[in-house]
Amino acid sequence: VxxxxxxxxxxxxxxxxxxxxxxxxxxxxxxLIPEEFFQFLYPKTGVTGPYMLGTGLLLYFLSKEIYVxxxxxxxxxxILSVIIYGVKKFGADVAAFADKLNEEKVANAxxxxxxxxxxxxxxxxxxxxxxxxxxxxxYLFDAKRNNVAMMLETNYRERLxxxxxxxxxxxxxxxxxQNLKRQKEQDHMIQWVEKNVVQSITPQQQKESVAKCILxxxxxxxxxxxTL
Amino acid sequence: xxxxxxxxxxxxxxxxxxxxxxxxxxxxxxLGGVRRAWSSYYNKYINVKRGGPAGISMLxxxxxxxxxxWNYQHIKRHRWRKYH
Numbered sequence: 001v002x003x004x005x006x007x008x009x010x011x012x013x014x015x016x017x018x019x020x021x022x023x024x025x026x027x028x029x030x031x032l033i034p035e036e037f038f039q040f041l042y043p044k045t046g047v048t049g050p051y052m053l054g055t056g057l058l059l060y061f062l063s064k065e066i067y068v069x070x071x072x073x074x075x076x077x078x079i080l081s082v083i084i085y086g087v088k089k090f091g092a093d094v095a096a097f098a099d100k101l102n103e104e105k106v107a108n109a110x111x112x113x114x115x116x117x118x119x120x121x122x123x124x125x126x127x128x129x130x131x132x133x134x135x136x137x138x139y140l141f142d143a144k145r146n147n148v149a150m151m152l153e154t155n156y157r158e159r160l161x162x163x164x165x166x167x168x169x170x171x172x173x174x175x176x177x178q179n180l181k182r183q184k185e186q187d188h189m190i191q192w193v194e195k196n197v198v199q200s201i202t203p204q205q206q207k208e209s210v211a212k213c214i215l216x217x218x219x220x221x222x223x224x225x226x227t228l
Numbered sequence: 229x230x231x232x233x234x235x236x237x238x239x240x241x242x243x244x245x246x247x248x249x250x251x252x253x254x255x256x257x258x259l260g261g262v263r264r265a266w267s268s269y270y271n272k273y274i275n276v277k278r279g280g281p282a283g284i285s286m287l288x289x290x291x292x293x294x295x296x297x298w299n300y301q302h303i304k305r306h307r308w309r310k311y312h
Contacts, residue, residue, distance in 0.1 A: 025273040028282035032289055065307045067296075076292075087281050095278065102277070 031087075 027035035033050070041049040061067040201209075231243060232250035239247045251257070273283040296303070 021275055021277050023277050025276040025279045025283060028273070028280070028286065031281050031285045034286075064312045065309065068303050068306050069308070070303070070306050091281070095280075099278070 029035055029038060038050050041053070045052070062069070231239070231247055234247070236247075252260070273279065273286070
């Protein structure tokens, strides 16, 4: 069984992103002693308590030589003075520069986020338009159905026309054949009859017919003369 | 809360021995204590948006004090006076 059921995301669900860093660190006085120390001593000794404590401790260490003044002290004083001078003079500028770097990073991240949001919103708009377009699907299909029906009709009628013309062609052919045959028969018969008649007219008959014609003509001319 | 789960600053002076008994002094416990102290210091003074010189200067001062105390026996020989 590959697909086992395992509970996921069972821890406490954190709905917000990581909490942002605090703005300022813990309060420190003179760069060395946390403020909590002063607050701790305030109820008993007031404001000057820690300073008195510090002075007393310093004098005690010096007088008992628990802190020995030697070459290292001189070196420490020089180094500390240089460091403090540097921090006091250039601290603000360095802080502003670092803040600017941070600002740029945050601005970049924000820009990416805004661009992503804008892209997603544009995608949402596109999606809505697509959904609106879907509603017109029915019209599109109706038009297509009409087209198809018209094409079918046209095709059907073309085929009817073809059938009709083909049948007519065949029938015309038959009719033409019959006419031709009859005409040929007629011509042939006439020719044959004429040929036989001409053949049957013998020279004897021809002379008799010519004499009769001449007699007829004379009588006709006589009658015509008589009427005139 | 119960004694074993309180931090050192919240323990009263009279309860200190009992609190020390409940403390975990095994290597893992000590390491965990060191880690917790380091991360609490870090989150208070260094992991901030606008820190100052205080974060590192306290560490440097602590280092100076530690190294002075480690070399104290040698430095003691360079005292100016014999009797205080």
